[in-house]
Amino acid sequence: MMVGLFVVGGAIFQTGLAKAVSQKIMKLAGGSDLRLFLLVVVVTAVIGAFVSNTGTVALMVPIVVSMATQTGTRPARLLMPLAFASSMGGMLTLIGTPPNLVIQDTLAHGGYQPLKFFSFLPVGLVCIAVGIVVMLPLCRLFLNKKRGQDPQHSGQDKTLDDLVAEYHLASGVRRYLITEMSTIREKSVAELNLRNRYGLSILEIRNEKTDRSGLIRNVTQSLASPERLLSAGDIIYLMGDKQQMQQFARDGRLKKLDTGNLDFYELGIAEIVLMPESKLTGTTVRHSGFRERYNINVLGIRRNKDYLLNQLPEEKLRAGDVLLVQGTWDNIAQLDREEDDWVVLGQPAQKAQEVILNYRAPVAAVIMLLMVMAMVFDFIPVAPVTAIVVAGLLMVLTGCFRKVEDAYKTINWESIVLIAAMMPMSVALEKTGTSALISHSLVSALGAMGPTVLLCGLYFTTSLLTMFISNTATAVLMAPIAMTAATEIGASPYPFLFAVTLGASMCFASPFSTPPNALVMHAGEYTFSDYVKVGLPLQVIMGIVMTFVLPLIFPF
Numbered sequence: 001m002m003v004g005l006f007v008v009g010g011a012i013f014q015t016g017l018a019k020a021v022s023q024k025i026m027k028l029a030g031g032s033d034l035r036l037f038l039l040v041v042v043v044t045a046v047i048g049a050f051v052s053n054t055g056t057v058a059l060m061v062p063i064v065v066s067m068a069t070q071t072g073t074r075p076a077r078l079l080m081p082l083a084f085a086s087s088m089g090g091m092l093t094l095i096g097t098p099p100n101l102v103i104q105d106t107l108a109h110g111g112y113q114p115l116k117f118f119s120f121l122p123v124g125l126v127c128i129a130v131g132i133v134v135m136l137p138l139c140r141l142f143l144n145k146k147r148g149q150d151p152q153h154s155g156q157d158k159t160l161d162d163l164v165a166e167y168h169l170a171s172g173v174r175r176y177l178i179t180e181m182s183t184i185r186e187k188s189v190a191e192l193n194l195r196n197r198y199g200l201s202i203l204e205i206r207n208e209k210t211d212r213s214g215l216i217r218n219v220t221q222s223l224a225s226p227e228r229l230l231s232a233g234d235i236i237y238l239m240g241d242k243q244q245m246q247q248f249a250r251d252g253r254l255k256k257l258d259t260g261n262l263d264f265y266e267l268g269i270a271e272i273v274l275m276p277e278s279k280l281t282g283t284t285v286r287h288s289g290f291r292e293r294y295n296i297n298v299l300g301i302r303r304n305k306d307y308l309l310n311q312l313p314e315e316k317l318r319a320g321d322v323l324l325v326q327g328t329w330d331n332i333a334q335l336d337r338e339e340d341d342w343v344v345l346g347q348p349a350q351k352a353q354e355v356i357l358n359y360r361a362p363v364a365a366v367i368m369l370l371m372v373m374a375m376v377f378d379f380i381p382v383a384p385v386t387a388i389v390v391a392g393l394l395m396v397l398t399g400c401f402r403k404v405e406d407a408y409k410t411i412n413w414e415s416i417v418l419i420a421a422m423m424p425m426s427v428a429l430e431k432t433g434t435s436a437l438i439s440h441s442l443v444s445a446l447g448a449m450g451p452t453v454l455l456c457g458l459y460f461t462t463s464l465l466t467m468f469i470s471n472t473a474t475a476v477l478m479a480p481i482a483m484t485a486a487t488e489i490g491a492s493p494y495p496f497l498f499a500v501t502l503g504a505s506m507c508f509a510s511p512f513s514t515p516p517n518a519l520v521m522h523a524g525e526y527t528f529s530d531y532v533k534v535g536l537p538l539q540v541i542m543g544i545v546m547t548f549v550l551p552l553i554f555p556f
Contacts, residue, residue, distance in 0.1 A: 005058035010410025048089025093126035099475035462503025508535030
């Protein structure tokens with residue numbers, strides 16, 4: 001299930017869906033950090049009321065990271081509150097978190113009135129309010145330190161948009177549609193002889209098809225290889241003199257389209273710098289072999305402060321020239337492995353992973369929505385783990401990733417191993433009786449001190465055990481003890497059982513206590529001490545507040 005959630009989250013990011021949703025949230029925030037923080041917490045908590053907190057965090061992480069990137073803030077400022085808010089949101093409804101169902105089952109077996117779906121709502125609202133008040137200053141104080149800069153994001157590593165702007169590609173490119181009336185239809189690129197007849201070059205050939213529903217859109221990109229046949233529906237991207245483009249369009253009966261955006265799906269661009277001892281020095285671009293050996297186009301040359309974009313085939317290369325090249329991402333990666341004559345600037349492999357397949361965003365949104373519905377509604381006979389794994393597979397099969405390897409790269413194996421390693425430790429503490437010994441001893445010691453002290457003791461005992469065993473196992477262990485203790489002192493079991501589910505769910509002081517805490521650890525670059533600084537005070541304050549609030553909602 002965890003692996004599937006990483007794949008779904010990666011697809012949400014890869015298709016630009018995360019960016020689109022994050023832009024909506026940022027628009028609501030209106031540039032205010034406080035409003036953004038509140039929106040992240042509230043939205044996450046509401047989703048967490050109906051979807052598992054692990055699933056909620058996996059879906060929200062790419063959205064929050066995208067927001068942080070666009071606003072220039074560190075993801076750490078929002079990711080830990082995101083994880084904590086998912087746990088708080090689980091207290092809003094009966095199905096929000098497994099411990100809620102555990103205490104419901106305990107009450108039913110004890111012959112008490114079962115809880116309703118929204119019986120948890122007042123408790124959950126108090127949790128969220130306390131969480132916001134406590135987290136806001138703590139996050140600003142402890143999660144605002146800048147980490148060391150990622151070497152992959154050094155100053156020389158320009159984004160694709162930076163390169164397009166620097167070389168003025170967008171302004172020098174025109175798009176034309178080949179229609180059924182076009183005279184170049186069914187001709188090869190070589191037959192057109194554009195270079196000699198018009199002085200033009202074809203940057204790329206694109207074909208876009210949309211199904212009847214308008215939801216599924218396929219986009220294919222290809223370089224203008226000499227043997228490539230042009231068909232009706234193809235869109236050609238031309239570079240060169242504007243008047244010559246217009247003349248060619250008239251001669252070929254092409255339909256001019258708006259300028260549009262330069263997208264990089266199958267095709268990408270990168271800069272390479274020629275080494276002083278390069279064998280290409282003094283060679284013209286036409287005879288450089290880039291096209292023949294690597295199927296790479298040279299789009300421009302940066303020489304000192306000058307940018308050469310016209311008449312490139314006859315331009316002689318010099319040592320130190322920076323060439324802007326275009327090709328498939330695999331071919332650019334092949335260039336990166338050739339180190340004798342040039343050096344590829346930046347990280348082409350990383351840029352390829354960052355390519356946004358925005359035409360697949362509607363597909364990703366539908367898959368995600370269906371997955372959430374299968375997890376929320378009981379009348380859909382699909383187990384949550386099945387829904388998530390199927391959603392992950394559909395994300396891959398419908399092309400929400402460029403290739404299958406990209407889906408594997410979205411999986412954070414450190415978190416998977418961390419969460420898996422928590423499980424045998426949890427079982428060991430339970431099987432050896434360590435957990436039962438601690439809980440029985442503490443409740444026996446506090447039972448005579450009154451219901452309020454016992455309530456407080458149950459919360460903190462459960463909270464302590466949840467740091468070492470799963471919250472569901474802790475609730476299963478502590479719920480009967482809470483029920484027995486309440487019966488012995490003649491009090492209502494409701495506040496005591498709520499103390500158990502709160503203690504099992506509101507565990508923030510360790511990255512190992514709940515899967516959501518572990519999920520954000522890597523993305524937020526957190527250390528163990530970060531959880532102690534922010535999570536421990538929140539956990540303690542939550543317990544103190546709930547000790548006095550629970551008896552008001554559910555009297556002794």
